[in-house]
Amino acid sequence: ISVQIVSGVVGDTFTSGLSWWEMQLALV
Numbered sequence: 746i747s748v749q750i751v752s753g754v755v756g757d758t759f760t761s762g763l764s765w766w767e768m769q770l771a772l773v
Contacts, residue, residue: 749769
């Protein structure tokens, strides 16, 4: 899960959107 969190933070920073994060939280 740690890797997913890091990837989520990095992805959010680059995409400047919570879409990826929200989907990850929903899946988990």
